[in-house]
Amino acid sequence: MPLYINGIGAISPQKTWGDEGVLLSAPIDYPNNYLACVEPDYTQYIDAKHLRRMSRILKMGVAASTLALKEAEINIPDGIITGTGYGCLEDTGIFLRKMVEQKEQALNPTPFIQSTHNTIGSQIALLLTCQGYNQTYTQEAFSFENSLLDASLQLSEHPDQNFLVGGVDEFTGLSLQIQNRFGIFRKTVGSSLDLFKTSSSGTLPGEGAFYFALSGKKTKQSLVSIDVVETFFKPTKEELLDGINQFMKSHDLKKNGIDLVLAGKSGDNATEILTDVILNEAFGSSPVGVFKHLCGEYSTASAFAVWLGARIIQYQHVPPIILDKPINTSVKNILIYNPHFENYHSLILLRSC
Amino acid sequence: MKARVHIAGWGVISAIGNSVPQVFDSLRNSSGGIAPLTLFDSVHTGVLPVGEVKLGNAALAEILSLPVATPRAVMLGIHAAREAVKNSEIDLKKWRTGLISATTVGGMDKTEEFFKEFLIDPKKGKLRNVVNHSCGKSTELIAQDLGIKRFISTINTACSSSANAIALGSRMISAGLLDIVVAGGTDSLTKFTINGFNSLMILDSKFCRPFDASRSGLNLGEGAGFIILISDKVKKSEGIRTTSYVSGYANTNDAFHQTASSPDGRGSFAAMQQALEMSNLLPQQIDYINLHGTGTVNNDLSEGTAIRKLYGSRPPRLSSTKAFTGHTLGASGGIEAVFSLLTINQQCVFPNLRFENAIPEIGITPQLHFETRLPIHNVMSNSFGFGGNCSSLIFSRSDN
Numbered sequence: 087m088p089l090y091i092n093g094i095g096a097i098s099p100q101k102t103w104g105d106e107g108v109l110l111s112a113p114i115d116y117p118n119n120y121l122a123c124v125e126p127d128y129t130q131y132i133d134a135k136h137l138r139r140m141s142r143i144l145k146m147g148v149a150a151s152t153l154a155l156k157e158a159e160i161n162i163p164d165g166i167i168t169g170t171g172y173g174c175l176e177d178t179g180i181f182l183r184k185m186v187e188q189k190e191q192a193l194n195p196t197p198f199i200q201s202t203h204n205t206i207g208s209q210i211a212l213l214l215t216c217q218g219y220n221q222t223y224t225q226e227a228f229s230f231e232n233s234l235l236d237a238s239l240q241l242s243e244h245p246d247q248n249f250l251v252g253g254v255d256e257f258t259g260l261s262l263q264i265q266n267r268f269g270i271f272r273k274t275v276g277s278s279l280d281l282f283k284t285s286s287s288g289t290l291p292g293e294g295a296f297y298f299a300l301s302g303k304k305t306k307q308s309l310v311s312i313d314v315v316e317t318f319f320k321p322t323k324e325e326l327l328d329g330i331n332q333f334m335k336s337h338d339l340k341k342n343g344i345d346l347v348l349a350g351k352s353g354d355n356a357t358e359i360l361t362d363v364i365l366n367e368a369f370g371s372s373p374v375g376v377f378k379h380l381c382g383e384y385s386t387a388s389a390f391a392v393w394l395g396a397r398i399i400q401y402q403h404v405p406p407i408i409l410d411k412p413i414n415t416s417v418k419n420i421l422i423y424n425p426h427f428e429n430y431h432s433l434i435l436l437r438s439c
Numbered sequence: 440m441k442a443r444v445h446i447a448g449w450g451v452i453s454a455i456g457n458s459v460p461q462v463f464d465s466l467r468n469s470s471g472g473i474a475p476l477t478l479f480d481s482v483h484t485g486v487l488p489v490g491e492v493k494l495g496n497a498a499l500a501e502i503l504s505l506p507v508a509t510p511r512a513v514m515l516g517i518h519a520a521r522e523a524v525k526n527s528e529i530d531l532k533k534w535r536t537g538l539i540s541a542t543t544v545g546g547m548d549k550t551e552e553f554f555k556e557f558l559i560d561p562k563k564g565k566l567r568n569v570v571n572h573s574c575g576k577s578t579e580l581i582a583q584d585l586g587i588k589r590f591i592s593t594i595n596t597a598c599s600s601s602a603n604a605i606a607l608g609s610r611m612i613s614a615g616l617l618d619i620v621v622a623g624g625t626d627s628l629t630k631f632t633i634n635g636f637n638s639l640m641i642l643d644s645k646f647c648r649p650f651d652a653s654r655s656g657l658n659l660g661e662g663a664g665f666i667i668l669i670s671d672k673v674k675k676s677e678g679i680r681t682t683s684y685v686s687g688y689a690n691t692n693d694a695f696h697q698t699a700s701s702p703d704g705r706g707s708f709a710a711m712q713q714a715l716e717m718s719n720l721l722p723q724q725i726d727y728i729n730l731h732g733t734g735t736v737n738n739d740l741s742e743g744t745a746i747r748k749l750y751g752s753r754p755p756r757l758s759s760t761k762a763f764t765g766h767t768l769g770a771s772g773g774i775e776a777v778f779s780l781l782t783i784n785q786q787c788v789f790p791n792l793r794f795e796n797a798i799p800e801i802g803i804t805p806q807l808h809f810e811t812r813l814p815i816h817n818v819m820s821n822s823f824g825f826g827g828n829c830s831s832l833i834f835s836r837s838d839n
Contacts, residue, residue, distance in 0.1 A: 208826025
């Protein structure tokens with residue numbers, strides 16, 4: 087059953103909130119080796135007395151939820167579903183550090199309370215007094231996909247309801263230090279926008295906070311529909327190709343006939359080999375756009391792709407920064423194929439409505 | 440009416456036993472599992488009462504043939520999940536099988552070890568101790584052990600996590616997306632959670648006394664509980680006998696406070712009421728409630744108030760089994776689902792240990808002794824958590 091997107095709140099390394107101007111017409115370049123969110127002045131969205139205690143991920147998540155509800159013209163949703171790969175890293179790090187440094191003595195409980203993954207979704211519920219369904223998924227790069235799947239189950243049972251569904255992740259100084267030691271990120275980068283112009287091992291870390299106001303029925307606010315979500319865990323190349331082909335067949339998609347494929351290429355030359363084979367064999371001559379040079383690689387990066395895809399369909403404008411050669415046809419369907427390192431692969435189909 | 444989601448097996452490990460038969464013996468003999476902390480070096484070691492699984496990491500790794508660096512929550516999860524699968528006698532690979540697990544700590548025990556060295560020198564600390572940090576990674580490792588690839592998911596809604604895993608599994612089978620789901624959760628004791636709850640001043644320095652007037656906090660515990668959910672089609676074609684099915688579930692939010700429950704228990708009341716609605720049962724048709732019953736002043740008063748609102752002065756038999764196991768956080772919904780299924784399977788109810796006097800504001804006396812030969816048809820299991828997350832599950836007896 088399709089989910090209709092009626093509003094989006096997006097906080098990302100690009101300017102994706104407030105007056106966006108022409109979609110990604112002035113992409114922000116990051117010369118350092120990470121892409122951090124462009125954050126708004128939170129006092130516009132969150133009461134100062136709440137703001138004081140919130141970590142960065144909570145501020146970003148709450149602000150994104152507020153923006154999504156405003157665009158959808160909804161006061162209180164019927165339920166809130168949040169996907170987060172690593173949860174509230176800043177508060178987790180603070181509590182761990184203090185616990186070690188203070189030898190388990192005289193610890194402030196606030197970072198502990200705010201360290202649980204469900205803090206983001208429950209903080210939104212608390213501020214809205216939303217007593218409905220509240221759920222948090224944390225399956226690395228399926229966290230946002232699982233959230234969409236849950237929303238489609240909920241909304242097929244109750245099509246008149248509205249759900250807020252998000253993908254939220256932050257990085258911290260500590261998390262970057264640790265992840266860098268695994269060698270998954272590039273050591274030196276001159277320009278994040280040139281991620282795909284140089285062949286190298288490793289990708290760029292990113293982060294983002296997205297909430298989507300979804301309904302089971304089309305409304306006058308509906309921008310685009312999310313038709314289907316599929317996940318593939320640790321597939322072999324053959325299993326993945328079979329899975330994608332079946333997906334295409336059952337949703338009436340032609341190999342060379344997708345208006346736009348948004349591919350979660352990461353720039354890491356080892357994993358790109360498989361990604362390129364898949365793109366070529368599964369989607370043929372359909373135009374392929376990329377997005378991780380704009381948001382970085384992180385667990386819920388597919389939420390950035392859903393925002394991007396929805397805005398492309400809404401404005402009928404494909405920003406040149408995501409393509410090699412421009413496309414001039416109208417974009418009615420967008421297939422997001424998001425590989426995340428070796429084990430996680432997902433498909434999300436967007437259609438104009 | 441929707442097709443039933445049947446329960447074909449269960450597995451558990453906790454402070455009161457490493458398998459379903461062991462746990463059942465402890466529950467029958469009123470033999471609790473709380474004792475002073477021994478698992479790791481901490482300022483709380485030897486002093487703070489907790490519900491430890493009585494197997495150290497080395498013993499668990501040997502029994503399971505896993506590397507000893509495996510996070511404890513993963514080993515506990517694999518231990519319980521393997522028992523559940525074995526108990527079901529189903530070949531999971533023949534069907535569209537998913538694993539929906541829940542955890543709040545994931546690999547935190549190993550991350551703590553990593554941090555000791557890492558904080559002194561960021562180039563130090565063994566990476567193998569932090570590679571399995573995330574909650575999702577624990578589910579990956581359990582899935583790999585069970586050979587499940589089709590669908591994996593992890594839920595972290597604090598203390599209600601694994602109840603939500605069971606609900607999602609049931610919904611996915613009802614919707615025809617999967618045939619079999621291994622659903623439940625796992626959490627191990629860690630310094631992080633012990634110190635976190637201690638900083639909140641809600642740990643009892645003595646053995647916890649859920650639903651008692653003198654209660655003054657919870658004891659933390661650890662363990663894992665998984666159940667095997669199957670569709671009608673699997674049941675019929677495999678010719679499996681089952682004794683119970685999932686008849687209702689609900690998830691609500693109290694939206695009152697980040698860590699405290701509302702005085703009137705509005706979230707827990709709504710969860711119980713909505714689960715009853717879904718199961719088409721009247722409150723009076725519930726024969727036993729496995730309470731969330733943590734032993735904190737706030738939770739038990741709030742949950743008790745919600746039960747009074749639902750039942751007046753005549754609630755069904757009810758007990759908190761957390762006086763046996765401690766509060767196992769993200770695993771509690773899975774462990775207590777297994778306990779609830781045992782009451783249906785064995786037609787019995789379990790006692791609420793250490794109860795002396797009813798909480799004056801609510802006047803509820805829980806089940807005091809193990810009692811058997813009871814007609815247990817429908818049971819409710821409550822799980823509430825930080826962030827206002829409230830979930831209730833209802834399991835019902837079937838005769839084929």
